[in-house]
Amino acid sequence: MVQLRARAKTPPSARPAVAGTGLTAVDRIYADAHTAPTEALGGSCGNVLLSLAMLGHPVFPVVNLGDDDLGRFLFDEFEKAGCETRYVSRAGTGTSPVIVEIVDTVNATHRFTSTCPQTSVRxxxxxxxxxxxxxxxxETLKSVSVFYTDRVSETIMLAMEEAKRAGALVFFEPASVDDDLFARAVRCATVIKLSDETAGKQIADDDLDPETIVIRTHGAHGLTVSNGKVRRHFPSSFAPRVIDTCGSGDMVTTGLLDLVLKRWYREGSWKVEDIFDGIKVGQRLAALNCGFTGARGLFLAAGASHVREMLDQGIDETSTSYVTTLGSCSRG
Structure with missing residues (x-):
């Protein structure tokens, strides 16, 4: 196994910080054909950054929101979660993106659309x-411990490379392949998380640097983590209740990065074993989240402080039993 270790960039008394950019949108959730949807901050980047901030980590979103009511809603959600919002821009950027999720909680299925179900407007x-x-x-990009992105553009590459040069763990979770920019992002990534359903099916391990930590998700069949010649399969965790699987991947990433950041705070750096251990924590978090509607339904139903407590004490049978007593439909 290649023993990757990132240098510490902050004194032991300072908490490792996270910066990130990528898809941040309003999740508009229609459950069981209800005409009145709920709304929450969403998108993989938005979900991961917001969740980590709610768990108490210093988080710096570097994102471009719309200068509209939805943009103000998203900005307020970042602020309420405790994010540092100085790099969240809304000035003159038009309207904000919306992702519609239509959930069938009886059959535990969902689908997404970028078109309003009521007006048919995109x-x-x-x-x-x-x-x-x-x-x-x-300056912030030069000081954070983790940089996260789920999208690629020329300017996002500049941010990724700035953080990587300063020693950050660069976590790249692409939704699609974008030729030259994508290849450049892959070279920059410390950890790349690929889904069999999207970019993962187009990228072979031989196309990646052997020092890159590669996480491949296989839906209900779990995931595989590779580092050099080491390859480990992690079966899916048991979900005590399945209402909506939306956001499962984001919860895996959240649990993983939460553990990495906690150990980084104690030890001054990170190691590959932290990724393996974090995967198991993230899978258990994702399994519990399946019992609620929305990508962060567990946080909304149980409260961030209780999720923090569960992660610190270990997600055990007691935690699982408590979560299943909560209502399954969350409100944004």
């Missing part, structure tokens, strides 16, 4: 940060 697309964002966030 919602705006996600927009990348620009050079000004990267310039303003440069």
């Amino acid at each position: 919602f705006p697309k996600w927009r990348s940060i620009d050079h000004d964002h990267v310039w303003r966030a440069a």
